[in-house]
Amino acid sequence: MLRFVILLSLIGSLYALSCPCWQWTEKELKTYCPDTSQCSVGLTLDSCGCCQECLMAEGKGCGGPWFTSGKCGAGLKCQTDNGNLVSEDDYPGTLENGICVKEYDIELD
Secondary structure: HHHOOOHHHHHHHHHHHOOHHHHHOOHHHHOOOOOOOOOOOOOOOOOOOOEEOOOOOOOOOOHHHHHHHHEOOOEEEEEEEOOOOOOOOOOOHHHHHHHHHHOOOOOOO
């Protein structure tokens, strides 16, 4: 039984998010957070909630575990190669990568 519990805890840690920025000072945040002055679509918080980052425009990459490839701007959805939508309601550690597409261009099966 103990082996099973250990196995479950190890599997869970595979999808965990590590956020070193939670311990950063204000100076470190300014040093390590990306420059957002050229963001044309808008801003959102990164996966850790520490830094502002650019929202992705149409045709740009999105999704990925913990949205590490980015989130789409207003009026856009993140669609994978196989046509699935990347949803914020899904477990973030297992999200697929996709491309930002206009909501009305999404093909439904």
